[in-house]
Amino acid sequence: MAIADRLLALVTSAAEELFEQLRIDPAPLSMVSIDEPAVAQHGDYASNAALVLAKTLAQPPRHIAEILAQRLRQDVLVDAIEVAGPGFLNIWIAPWALAREVIALFNDGEEYFRTDLGRGATLQVEFVSANPTGPLHVGNGWLATYGDALSRLMAFVNYRVTKEYYVNDTGGQIRQLGASILAVRTGAQVPEGGYQGAYISELAARYEGSDDVVEAGNWAVPIILDLIRTTLDDLGIQMDSWFSQASIEESGAVADVVGELASRGAIYEREGALWFASESFGDSRDRVMRKSNGDFTYLAGDIAYHYNKLVVRGFSLVIDVFGADHHGQVASMMAAIRALGIDEGRLEIKLGQMVSLLDNGQAVKFSKRAGTAIPLDWLIEELGRDATRLLILSSSIDRASQIDLAQAKAQSMENPVFYIQYAHARISALLRNAVHQGVDMEVASIEALASCRHPREVALMKNLLRLGPVIVRAAEERAPHKIVGWLMGAASDFHGFYHDCPVLSAPPAERTARLTLARATQVALATALDLLGVAPLEEM
RNA sequence: GCCCCUGUAGCUCAGCGGAUAGAGCAGCUGCCUUCUAAGCAGUCGGUCGUAGGUUCGAGUCCUACCGGGGGCGCCA
Numbered sequence: 001m002a003i004a005d006r007l008l009a010l011v012t013s014a015a016e017e018l019f020e021q022l023r024i025d026p027a028p029l030s031m032v033s034i035d036e037p038a039v040a041q042h043g044d045y046a047s048n049a050a051l052v053l054a055k056t057l058a059q060p061p062r063h064i065a066e067i068l069a070q071r072l073r074q075d076v077l078v079d080a081i082e083v084a085g086p087g088f089l090n091i092w093i094a095p096w097a098l099a100r101e102v103i104a105l106f107n108d109g110e111e112y113f114r115t116d117l118g119r120g121a122t123l124q125v126e127f128v129s130a131n132p133t134g135p136l137h138v139g140n141g142w143l144a145t146y147g148d149a150l151s152r153l154m155a156f157v158n159y160r161v162t163k164e165y166y167v168n169d170t171g172g173q174i175r176q177l178g179a180s181i182l183a184v185r186t187g188a189q190v191p192e193g194g195y196q197g198a199y200i201s202e203l204a205a206r207y208e209g210s211d212d213v214v215e216a217g218n219w220a221v222p223i224i225l226d227l228i229r230t231t232l233d234d235l236g237i238q239m240d241s242w243f244s245q246a247s248i249e250e251s252g253a254v255a256d257v258v259g260e261l262a263s264r265g266a267i268y269e270r271e272g273a274l275w276f277a278s279e280s281f282g283d284s285r286d287r288v289m290r291k292s293n294g295d296f297t298y299l300a301g302d303i304a305y306h307y308n309k310l311v312v313r314g315f316s317l318v319i320d321v322f323g324a325d326h327h328g329q330v331a332s333m334m335a336a337i338r339a340l341g342i343d344e345g346r347l348e349i350k351l352g353q354m355v356s357l358l359d360n361g362q363a364v365k366f367s368k369r370a371g372t373a374i375p376l377d378w379l380i381e382e383l384g385r386d387a388t389r390l391l392i393l394s395s396s397i398d399r400a401s402q403i404d405l406a407q408a409k410a411q412s413m414e415n416p417v418f419y420i421q422y423a424h425a426r427i428s429a430l431l432r433n434a435v436h437q438g439v440d441m442e443v444a445s446i447e448a449l450a451s452c453r454h455p456r457e458v459a460l461m462k463n464l465l466r467l468g469p470v471i472v473r474a475a476e477e478r479a480p481h482k483i484v485g486w487l488m489g490a491a492s493d494f495h496g497f498y499h500d501c502p503v504l505s506a507p508p509a510e511r512t513a514r515l516t517l518a519r520a521t522q523v524a525l526a527t528a529l530d531l532l533g534v535a536p537l538e539e540m
Numbered sequence: 541g542c543c544c545c546u547g548u549a550g551c552u553c554a555g556c557g558g559a560u561a562g563a564g565c566a567g568c569u570g571c572c573u574u575c576u577a578a579g580c581a582g583u584c585g586g587u588c589g590u591a592g593g594u595u596c597g598a599g600u601c602c603u604a605c606c607g608g609g610g611g612c613g614c615c616a
Contacts, residue, residue: 035558048558051596061596085559086596131616171616193615245616273614284543284612291614298616327544327611353545354610394564395553398545400609402552416564418578426576433575473556485554488563499571499580540578 002468003093003101004034004045006077011049011089014071019064021057028056036466040455043082043090044098044462050087061087095458099449102461106443106520110527113468117475118159124309125151127321128232128239129166132224133177133195136231137373139323141380142401143352145392145533147321148237149480150350152531157475162315165239166305169221170246171298178217181207199227234380235388236533248304253312254296257304257340258289266339276300281335302329303336310342319478320349324400327351350478352397358404374405383415386534390417393532394484416488421537423491424529426498427522428538433504434515440508444516452513456497460517463493464524471531480532487528494521 012029016022022029031052034045050065057064065083072089073081080092105112127147130140148163155161168174180194184204190196203223209215225242232239248254258274261267266277272292276299279286289300309318322329330349337344357374380388394416395401434441452458467486474482503514526536 033556033558035556037559038562039560042559046558048597051558054596088559168616173616271614275614288614293614295614297614301616324545324610328613329611331543331612351544351610356609399553400546404552419564422576422578426579430575437575469556477556481554485563488554492563495579496581498575499577502575504575540576 002465003077003097004036004469007045007047007091007093008032008034010072010075010077011047011068014068015049015053018067018071019053019057022053025056028053036462037090042084042088043080044093045091047089047091049089050083054087065089095450095453096446098458098461098465099446099452101465102449102517102520103443103446105464106516106523109523110530113156113471113524113527115157115468115472117157117472118154121159121316122162122314123154123159123317123319124162124164124313124315125154125319125321126164126166126309127151128228128237129168129322130228131168131173132221132228133173134197134224134373135199135227136376138357138376138379139355139373141231141235141376141388142355142392143321143323143397144232144235144237144376145389146350146352146397146480148235149389149393149483149532150319150321150478152533153471153475153480153483156471156531159317162240163238164241164243167221167225167242167244169218169244170249174217174221175213176217177220178213178215181216181220182211182213199224231376231380234377234385236385243305245301245305248308249296249301253308254300254304257307258296258300260307261289261303261336261339264339264341276303276332276336276339278332278335278339281338283331283335287332299329299332302333303340306333306337306347307340310337310346311340316346318347320347322349322351324351324353348478350397353400355401355403358402386421387415387417389532389534390420390484391415393481396479396481416484417534418540419495420487420491420525420529422540423494424522424525424536425538425540427494427518427525430498430503430515430518431522437504439504439515440512441515442512444513448509448513449516452510452517454497454501456493456500457514457517460490460493460497460521463490464520467524467528483528483531487525487532490521490525490528494518494525497521 011034012032015029015032016026032047032049034047037043037046049068050061053064054061062083065087069081069083069089072078072091077094077097078091079094082090084090125147128136128140128144130136136144151161151163176191176194180190180196180200181204183190183194184200185207203220207216207219209219258267261276266281267289268275268277273288274290276287276289287299288297290296306318309315330351333349334344334347337347383391391403467490470482470486474480497517501514503511503518506514529536
């Protein structure tokens with residue numbers, strides 16, 4: 001158990017013992033937390049216990065804090081404890097306790113950080129799902145990387161994850177694709193709303209089929225999907241499943257799900273079309289399911305697809321990762337989930353805000369149809385897989401990001417990858433040197449590591465242990481960028497330690513302890529990097 | 541008009557309701573005969589969009605307003 005969790009248990013049980021009132025009404029105890037103060041003078045850990053219990057106990061917070069402090073001081077885990085400010089408990093932890101955790105971390109490796117949030121539940125993450133009408137652009141790469149990192153994170157906390165790409169291989173855009181290829185083949189102008197770009201010319205040159213737009217479109221789809229698969233592969237992303245929209249339409253599942261809605265009284269007919277009464281399930285208006293020409297709408301297909309995911313395949317939880325331009329679909333889909341009697345908590349739709357590109361400060365407009373999109377391949381080639389992933393993952397998808405292509409191309413320090421990778425590479429170099437010098441590589445004892453009291457050493461040890469809680473939080477909030485935040489901090493702590501605390505030239509006992517700390521740091525860094533799908537570097 | 545996201549240092553962005561709001565880049569100043577200087581330290585730089593509210597405590601939660609992005613098809 002992590003130190004913060006131990007302390008929390010300690011504080012709450014002490015409060016419960018000392019104050020009878022809390023045995024009758026333990027609810028306020030849930031407000032008690034253990035924090036890590038920003039300032040060293042406020043201790044290794046701090047608790048708000050006295051502050052949040054003051055009202056229930058009808059006593060001044062500082063008085064409560066004094067009573068708690070007196071009891072907690074007797075625990076072996078606690079080195080010192082102070083009451084500060086309005087009633088905070090500032091706790092200094094016994095060095096051996098910190099050292100014991102760091103040794104456990106090193107011995108257990110990444111298993112040390114594992115938690116069982118998911119309890120083995122099945123989770124499907126749907127992401128990318130870009131129309132197979134052209135190469136992926138930078139915006140696709142953003143959400144692809146997010147979806148992949150989120151999948152890794154969720155798998156780490158014990159969800160059984162399936163990564164799926166929904167292939168929109170039917171409908172109007174496929175006809176447009178076919179029409180565009182045919183137009184270029186005959187030297188005519190690409191139709192309004194058609195696709196352009198070098199890849200269309202290449203497809204047109206290779207196409208030997210008929211003048212049927214559907215045939216031409218269907219012929220091109222697998223070729224384009226291969227391009228997409230290769231690009232994803234270059235980004236280190238392998239989907240577990242590619243699910244065809246056409247297959248679900250051909251299976252009759254769309255008609256079935258509309259029938260299911262109808263049997264629940266949620267379908268009516270008007271002007272020759274079948275409508276889903278989605279407004280009464282929370283949508284802003286009703287939606288057409290089957291057009292008056294007899295075709296089902298995209299939404300109807302999408303509902304059938306989600307029915308397939310949640311009911312037919314029965315995933316416990318489904319997370320859709322969409323661009324913010326799909327926002328309009330969310331209310332309709334959730335309405336359908338409710339109308340079908342499915343627990344709406346089983347579907348989460350994460351909307352990634354748009355990514356805008358700047359080139360030397362000037363906005364770059366991009367559009368797949370106009371052929372002016374910035375290809376994802378280009379970005380990966382310029383930056384490399386790891387730098388691309390880390391650049392993308394360093395900020396939240398809730399915010400519209402801007403990247404400057406000129407800066408990205410320069411591989412400047414805008415990208416945190418160098419700072420983080422350097423820390424890992426430095427440790428690798430340290431270990432190589434140690435082996436070369438014939439240094440004893442045994443693991444330090446808890447006592448030896450506990451005697452490392454340099455502020456740099458203590459700060460590093462404490463930060464290493466934070467990774468566990470950070471992973472939990474990142475998974476709960478579906479926010480892999482929090483892992484990058486931890487990595488930056490841990491790298492910073494390591495660089496500081498490395499600068500101020502010589503390892504190999506230290507006396508043997510201290511050398512072993514510091515080497516153990518460095519190796520534990522490497523384990524933690526590698527664990528975090530692996531969650532992001534970024535390879536740790538042995539040297540730079 | 542309605543819905544979603546967002547507004548934090550010159551720039552790009554972090555920041556569970558906790559104490560004195562951070563990092564990287566850019567600027568300035570120190571530190572390599574010493575385990576990788578892609579590093580470390582210092583410095584400059586902030587009315588956390590505005591105004592109310594909830595709270596012992598608000599950058600964080602609520603409301604309104606202002607600014608930015610996206611969405612509101614018998615397209616997909």
